[in-house]
Amino acid sequence: MKAATLKITTWNINSVRLRMPLVAQFLKSKAPDVLCLQETKCRDSEFPMKDFHALGYNHVAINGQKGYHGVAVVSKRPLRLSQKRDFCDKGDARHISVEVEADGGPITLHNFYVPAGGDEPDVTINPKFLHKLDFLDEMREWIVSQGVSRGRVMLLGDLNIAPLEHDVWSHKALLKVVSHTPIEVEKLTNVFEAGAWIDAMRHFVPRDEKLYTWWSYRAADWEASNRGRRLDHILVSEALGGALQSLDVLREARNWERPSDHVPVTVELST
Template sequence: MPFTLATWNINSVRLRMPLVERLLAERAPDVLCLQETKCPDDLFPFDAFRGLGYQHIAIFGQKGYHGVATVSRRPLEVVEKRRFCGIEDSRHLSVRVSAGGRSILLHNFYVPAGGDEPDPEINWKFRHKLDFVAEMNAVRAEQDDFSSSILVGDLNIAPLEHDVWSHKQLLKIVSHTPVETESFEAMRKAGEWVDLMRLNVPYEQKLYTWWSYRAQDWQASDRGRRLDHVWSSANLVPPFAGYEILREARGWERPSDHVPVIARFDLD
């Protein structure tokens, strides 16, 4: 069986625990990384995860806002819970997990959304987002003969032209502005990360992981964006066996506006 890893902005883990349980029961990834858990650590639903076989749980929560969690069937070693930009937000968690005889450093990120106005001079949320991405330049894809790195999460930027429903119409919309996409790609390249979701996908193919709640019929309009990402160190490209965007989850009862992405690696 391959090593499988899922990432999902759940938009409140307690509110949407039935959806998480469905994902784990139906797809059973080895590791699940959640973002925007909106849950302080003492109220995290540990028992529900353990009841489904996910005994190993690392969390970095925050009441009502943000928050990340990584749950696993395999043992986890917490490496870091890092606060970025000197702000007391819970947006990053890194752990180590073993697969295929190697140690994998796994980063789980929830990048700030940035508000509505793409001007850092008048919108502090956008300034925070740009500063956060700049600080991520220091997060490198560490690798050697016995170790690898993976970075996943809601990175809140759709970097490429076909990562949004309309490149032209979204150039002035937060998540796809040139200042964001250029700094994002520069950061990814600086860390020597490989964008696995675009690895074997034609550039012209549309890829979305998020559909707005504002759409009256999200499926008919299909105005999506690829805000959720799976990256790895170069030495995980050979065993990378593909991924699935679980689009149908956007139509589940009381859904998140993001859907899970499940990546597979040919690692025992």
């Protein structure tokens, strides 16, 4: 008898209403148990709930706002204990957590959209970059003070940082580019270490191999230039480290009609 598994996807969709046809295509073809979305860009009342229900995803937790940010979790399995934290007291919809049912006991999911940080990696002239660094500091303190990674826990989403040398197309060229600067990498590493998180993607792909989840819209031919970054992450607690079964980074989704600049990332766990 095949062991029970749980497939969980994270995807920065860059407007769930605009790209609902792509979401439907993905859910029909890949059928994850749980889909965690970022940058939904709509208020809770505008979320396309009926579309997800029609696809068999009857359990939904959302944290949205008008036109910006927004995170959501849609699931075939029941969800419980939906919570939202307002990091940095900005009123931004950047976090939601839920418990999803699994055979070995519930798994807590924390779905994040970390601030992008603007264009200039200088806190004296760019308040967006300061916000990003403050957000990461608060994430670390929250993980430590709340014991967030105790038990069966996953932290995933668009963390907007490519921390490793081979998470970007050129380590040297991007050292002064927001998303790969040393200060961002240091602070995200602090977040990782605060929970003793396991980097689920690098569990499957060695650190010395290139691994991307995002390609800029600015590239005339994103596939030919392949100047990507790994901005999307899936972290699992030590209690789930032995449950990791597979990884799928759906690169082909970047070629879909009117795509997001991010692609879906899926891990499968034994439950």
